Amino acid sequence: MTDRSDPALIRQVLDGNPDAYGALVARYRERYSRFAVHMLGEREDAEEALQDAFLRAYRSLAQCADPARFDAWLFRILANRCRTAGARRARRARTFVRDEVALGEASAEHPAERREWREEIHRALGRLEPDQREAFLLKHVEDLSYEEMSTLTGAGISALKMRVKRACERLRVMLGEVQHA
Amino acid sequence: MRYLLFFAILVAAAPGLAAQDPRLEARLDPTTRAVVAALVDSARAEGLPTEPIVDKALEGTTKRASSDRIVAALRTLSTDLRLARGALGRTAPDGDVIAGASAIRAGASPETLERINGVRGKAGISVPLAVFADLVARGVPADTASTVILHLAEGGASDADYAGLERSVTRDIGAGAPPGASAAIRARVTTGDVGAATQGGPPPGVPVSPKDPKGKPSNRP
Amino acid sequence: MHDDDQHDELITRIADELRTPVALDPGFDARVMAQVRRSARARWRLALRWWTEPRPLRVSPLGGLACAAGVAALFVVGLVSLRPASPSPIHEAVTPGKVIAAEPGTEMVQFVLVAPQASTVSVVGDFNDWDPSRTPLQAEAAGGVWSVNVPLRSGQHQYAFVVNGKEWRPDPTAPRAVTDDFGSPNSVIVVGSKST
Numbered sequence: 001m002t003d004r005s006d007p008a009l010i011r012q013v014l015d016g017n018p019d020a021y022g023a024l025v026a027r028y029r030e031r032y033s034r035f036a037v038h039m040l041g042e043r044e045d046a047e048e049a050l051q052d053a054f055l056r057a058y059r060s061l062a063q064c065a066d067p068a069r070f071d072a073w074l075f076r077i078l079a080n081r082c083r084t085a086g087a088r089r090a091r092r093a094r095t096f097v098r099d100e101v102a103l104g105e106a107s108a109e110h111p112a113e114r115r116e117w118r119e120e121i122h123r124a125l126g127r128l129e130p131d132q133r134e135a136f137l138l139k140h141v142e143d144l145s146y147e148e149m150s151t152l153t154g155a156g157i158s159a160l161k162m163r164v165k166r167a168c169e170r171l172r173v174m175l176g177e178v179q180h181a
Numbered sequence: 182m183r184y185l186l187f188f189a190i191l192v193a194a195a196p197g198l199a200a201q202d203p204r205l206e207a208r209l210d211p212t213t214r215a216v217v218a219a220l221v222d223s224a225r226a227e228g229l230p231t232e233p234i235v236d237k238a239l240e241g242t243t244k245r246a247s248s249d250r251i252v253a254a255l256r257t258l259s260t261d262l263r264l265a266r267g268a269l270g271r272t273a274p275d276g277d278v279i280a281g282a283s284a285i286r287a288g289a290s291p292e293t294l295e296r297i298n299g300v301r302g303k304a305g306i307s308v309p310l311a312v313f314a315d316l317v318a319r320g321v322p323a324d325t326a327s328t329v330i331l332h333l334a335e336g337g338a339s340d341a342d343y344a345g346l347e348r349s350v351t352r353d354i355g356a357g358a359p360p361g362a363s364a365a366i367r368a369r370v371t372t373g374d375v376g377a378a379t380q381g382g383p384p385p386g387v388p389v390s391p392k393d394p395k396g397k398p399s400n401r402p
Numbered sequence: 403m404h405d406d407d408q409h410d411e412l413i414t415r416i417a418d419e420l421r422t423p424v425a426l427d428p429g430f431d432a433r434v435m436a437q438v439r440r441s442a443r444a445r446w447r448l449a450l451r452w453w454t455e456p457r458p459l460r461v462s463p464l465g466g467l468a469c470a471a472g473v474a475a476l477f478v479v480g481l482v483s484l485r486p487a488s489p490s491p492i493h494e495a496v497t498p499g500k501v502i503a504a505e506p507g508t509e510m511v512q513f514v515l516v517a518p519q520a521s522t523v524s525v526v527g528d529f530n531d532w533d534p535s536r537t538p539l540q541a542e543a544a545g546g547v548w549s550v551n552v553p554l555r556s557g558q559h560q561y562a563f564v565v566n567g568k569e570w571r572p573d574p575t576a577p578r579a580v581t582d583d584f585g586s587p588n589s590v591i592v593v594g595s596k597s598t
Contacts, residue, residue, distance in 0.1 A: 004511070004575075004591070011355065012575070018442040020575065022435050023514040026541075026549035029430060030423045037424045047426060054434045059441060121416055140417040168413055176412060204531055236528050237583070240560075243532040244570065246584040254583035276557065283558055287580050307557065311592050314558045318577035318590040 007067035014062060021058055028071060029054075031142075032078050038137050039082040041126050049085045053078040076152050079134065086130050124174040128167050131155075135163035136171070202235055209238065213248040220255050229262045230275040233282065261285045268294035269306065280310040288323025289313060293331055300334040308340045309333070312347045319351065320360035329368040336372030346371050428540075431547035435516075508553040509593050513561070515539065515573070518546040520565045527561030527588075529554055534564045560588040 004023075012020035029050065036046035057064075057074050064073050125133055134153065138144045139160075146157045153160070202221070205214050217238045221231045237258050241251035265281030266273070268291040273281075281294050298306050309330040316326040333343060346367050353363035513525045523539040529552060530536040539548035560579050563571045572578060573589035582588065 008351075008355075018438050019435070019516045021438050022431065022516050022547035023512075023549075023575070025431050025434050026514050026547050027512055029426060033426050033430075034420070034422075034424045038420055043424070043427075046424075047430060050426075051430070051434050051437070055437050055441070058438050118419055121419055125420075137420070140413060141420045171416060172410075172412055175416065233528075236531065240528070240532045241584055243526055243534065243564075244584040244586045250584060257583070280557060311556075311558060314590065315577070315592045317580055318592075320577075323580075 005068070006070040010061060010064065010067045010070060013058075018058075021061075024070070024074075025054055028074060032075065035075075035137055035142060036078060036082055038122075038125060038141065039130075039134060040085055041122060045085055046082075049081040050078060053081045056081075072148065072152065079152060082134070083130065120175060124171055127174065128170060129163075132163045132167035132170070135160050136167035139164045140168075204239060205235065208242045210248070213238075213251060216248075216252050217255060220252075220259060224259055224262065227263065227266075228271065229259070229266055230279055232275075233262065233279050234258055257286075258282065264291045265294060267291065269298050273298070273306075277306050277310075280307055280314075284310050284313050287314060287317045289327045293327045297331055297334045300331075304340070308343050312343045315347055316350060316360070316364055319354055321350070321364045322361050325361045325364055329364050332368050333371060338371060342371050431541055431549075432518075435546050508555050510551050511554045511591065511593060512549055512551050513539065513563075513573070514547065514549045514575075515563050515565075515571070516546050517548055517563075517565055517571075520548065522566055523548040524564050525550060525552070525561055526564055528559050529561070534567065539563075554591070554593045556593050558590060558592050560590055562586070562588050 006024065006027075009020050009023050013024075032053070033046060033050055036050045037043055040046045040049060053074065056077050057070075064070060066073070125136075128136065135149065135155075138149045138152065139146075144152070146160055149155075149160050150157050155163075202218075205217055209217060217234075221234050224231050224234055234255055237254055238251055241254060246254075261282035262278060264285055265278045269277055269281055284294065285291060294306070297309055301309065313326050313330050316329065317323055321329070329346070330343070333346065338346075346364075349367045349370075350360070350363045353367070354360050515523055517523055523541075524534045525537050525539060526532045526534050537550055537552060539550045541548040561573070563573065565571050570586045572587050576589040576591060579588040579590050
């Protein structure tokens, strides 16, 4: 079968053809843009993190231990970039409101306003702890197994399960109310 | 009156012959369309798949080829389809016949097709032909590639074996090996047939490999 | 499957909504590749400068000899390590991931062309009647990396790119079809049935 696989493209890049990297960028940008946007809540920040991740991956491509698992390796780099970017932004501005009490107040301010379902989800996501948000996205949106999540984040499986559980509980509370509004 | 009726029926029937495929109608000039339609009709009558013929005509129009060139290409294709059908049998699925025609065009002989089909039986011919196409596209000479896929089939190779061989050859070529040599060597390695000559089967005296396909049912009528 | 107690309808709805692919700025690929190329050039310049800049060295004649031998050895080592790493086992033609599902019997294949000067790129082949208007690729027009995902049936397919509506361009990263009926060469892709 004609070999368009990641290892083949990586080999081309390492052989001195940087343009072949473009195929990898095109292959993964959508899948990982989704994760970055939901993690960081803003498209520009997400694009910056994703760009950063691709560049780092390119620069250390020779150190990718298993080119057949380039996707997981790249994802790990991206997850780290998102964590760094998120921490930086938290210091810069209080974009995400984490307090459930504050959520109640915000709803009371605009009782008559019907927001798009998607916007509500994003607001709710923003109110999760970053670890919980990350775990929720990896498990329920990116469909990773707990083993894969553990390899990717470095956290233990039971810790990850707890984060997902908490995230789901909080999302149910926040969005369950909106549902019935 | 009867004469007019006959003429009317003839006129009504003619578009049915010449414009069965709206794609041809949209993209070919009337003269070419008529010839193409006739080729498609006779292929259909012979039990040959017609989609590749239509597809080849459309390829020619996109490439702005002359009418003559398109028709010549279609005639060659029809012949290849006919040979493939003959080698694989009347009950062979269209997909196999199409793959067989491509293989013939790329240099496989109908005899090779027939032999592989006979050996593979229910396992089907699509994987060996796909590997053949890939090897030839990568520069393995057609007769070497034919020998390789036949050798594997007669050695009882599985689909996974074929895929493994293709991967190995691709890797070898990437590392700078001559395609033909790589294919020949990998074929021997795959069937465990270390003493075999590059061309043809094992020399006399060398035991047949343990995966002897004798007894496999053939799907030939 | 989610075997925890979180699997309920609301969570599923949330996840479904979040699974929608997010469109990036069209210039994204171009920006990344511009940085990649800058990085590649910088590496060469750095390597070149190291070799060409004169450095004052003060050593005894014997030391100088030992030094030269050492440098020669390092040079050889450096050359060896510059060769590409031995390739890992290659897996079969890969689908781009879980973004789009393909019908059974087909595989999602991504066609990519790097064409910074192009204003339009489409792919034509036996899967779309060789029709240049059917399957356009997308990218930043001024940038460079064009791509599209197409479901293809198992088997061999021939194709090529059409740039700016009229330039025929085979895929530089794919093998060529050995026969050519019309004077414009095609590229070949063989889509394998996935081993279960």
